Amino acid sequence: MNYLRYLEQEIHSVIMATVDKNGLPVTCAIDIMDSDENGLYFLTAKGKGFYDHLKKNGYVALTGINGSDTLSCVAVSVRGKVQEIGNAPLPRLFTQNPYMNEIYLTKQSRQSLTVFQLYEGEGEWFDLSRKPIERISFTIGNQEKEIRRYEITSQCTGCKVCKAVCPQNCIDFTGIPAAIKQENCLHCGNCFTVCPKKAVVRRG
Numbered sequence: 001m002n003y004l005r006y007l008e009q010e011i012h013s014v015i016m017a018t019v020d021k022n023g024l025p026v027t028c029a030i031d032i033m034d035s036d037e038n039g040l041y042f043l044t045a046k047g048k049g050f051y052d053h054l055k056k057n058g059y060v061a062l063t064g065i066n067g068s069d070t071l072s073c074v075a076v077s078v079r080g081k082v083q084e085i086g087n088a089p090l091p092r093l094f095t096q097n098p099y100m101n102e103i104y105l106t107k108q109s110r111q112s113l114t115v116f117q118l119y120e121g122e123g124e125w126f127d128l129s130r131k132p133i134e135r136i137s138f139t140i141g142n143q144e145k146e147i148r149r150y151e152i153t154s155q156c157t158g159c160k161v162c163k164a165v166c167p168q169n170c171i172d173f174t175g176i177p178a179a180i181k182q183e184n185c186l187h188c189g190n191c192f193t194v195c196p197k198k199a200v201v202r203r204g
């Protein structure tokens, strides 16, 4: 699965979060106009508050969802560093996204537009349409993968107390210690809470 391509082509309009001049979070809808092995590309106008936030912080977080209701939805979330790459890619982005010609009708009206690249960061694919759920993390650019998950250590005796409280039934007891199937785990923490041997650890 190419997660960035999925964001561009299957989701396209996402919600992006930045931080305003008072340090408070602010969100807005932004279209992912292009994607490649070097990241995601989106455009904005230099007069917008959103532009100021991007320039000041150089960082953005976004989530896009695809599906008609919660149990048919995939969410893709990304956060990372952004840089302004200017207006040179605009003709290509308008060709790839022809509806933009209906918003910015003339060449003159596009003078304030500029393109940003999200070039380094981390993301997560979260698919609620599958049973058990599927979640997969990925990185963009030179970002190192940060591990955030629950793990079962050698203290585990295979008692299965955690089995009853796991909402996705994603603990594998074929060996001891038991193992959490990470790609199906909701990170609810129930196994961590109930383990009588304190064998479950939280990483990250």
Ligand SMILES: Cc1cc2nc3c(=O)[nH]c(=O)nc-3n(C[C@H](O)[C@H](O)[C@H](O)COP(=O)(O)O)c2cc1C
Residues within 6 Å of the ligand: 013, 028, 029, 030, 031, 032, 042, 043, 044, 045, 047, 048, 049, 050, 051
């Ligand atoms: C579906 C949708 C897609 C949008 N895509 C963009 C976009 O790609 N770039 C952009 O600058 N604004 C886009 N907007 C408008 C921004 O969400 C809006 O201007 C936002 O409030 C940011 O402006 P501000 O920082 O001045 O408040 C979109 C709005 C909608 C409803």
